[in-house]
Amino acid sequence: MTTFNVRAVKLRPGEQFRDVRSVDLGPLDLGGQRYVPIPESPEAVITLTQTSSGLVLELELEVRMVGPCVRCLADAGVSLHVKSQEYQATSPGESDELTTPYLVEHRLDLSAWAHDAVALALPDKILCRDDCAGLCPVCGLDLNREPHEHEGEVSDPRWAALADLKDQL
Numbered sequence: 001m002t003t004f005n006v007r008a009v010k011l012r013p014g015e016q017f018r019d020v021r022s023v024d025l026g027p028l029d030l031g032g033q034r035y036v037p038i039p040e041s042p043e044a045v046i047t048l049t050q051t052s053s054g055l056v057l058e059l060e061l062e063v064r065m066v067g068p069c070v071r072c073l074a075d076a077g078v079s080l081h082v083k084s085q086e087y088q089a090t091s092p093g094e095s096d097e098l099t100t101p102y103l104v105e106h107r108l109d110l111s112a113w114a115h116d117a118v119a120l121a122l123p124d125k126i127l128c129r130d131d132c133a134g135l136c137p138v139c140g141l142d143l144n145r146e147p148h149e150h151e152g153e154v155s156d157p158r159w160a161a162l163a164d165l166k167d168q169l
């Protein structure tokens with residue numbers, strides 16, 4: 001877990017601090033599959049800006065997440081450019097919107113923040129290629145390598161209705 005001690009940076013309103021940190025980023029689960037980051041600990045640009053009312057925190061990183069294609073299970077991956085912004089008010093009062101969940105007792109949890117930001121940036125599904133044909137639902141063969149259809153396996157509801165009708169005759 002990578003954390004950053006915000007208190008070590010003394011900023012006055014209007015001042016900005018920027019640094020590059022390598023952030024441990026664990027694997028991510030998406031649609032029942034697991035995707036691992038490359039590199040394991042990507043370099044992230046951390047920017048802290050002190051305003052008169054609080055602290056603006058920014059995170060920016062590039063990472064490639066690799067794992068199985070959701071349709072055919074071949075190796076697949078997606079390259080992401082992730083940007084995230086958080087805000088911590090000096091006197092937030094009762095409002096959750098004015099605090100960031102990643103900052104606890106002056107410790108900024110960069111790993112948790114980066115993990116969530118990457119999860120948000122992921123596409124709905126990761127495919128080996130946009131038009132991946134997937135696996136045959138009948139025999140399990142890879143339809144990209146061996147395109148085929150199975151005769152008599154058409155599960156069209158109209159055919160089922162017809163079969164019912166036949167049974168009644």
Ligand SMILES: [Zn+2]
Pocket residue numbers: 069070071072073074127128129132133134
């Ligand atoms: Zn695929």
Ligand SMILES: [Zn+2]
Pocket residue numbers: 136137138139140141148149150
């Ligand atoms: Zn098949």
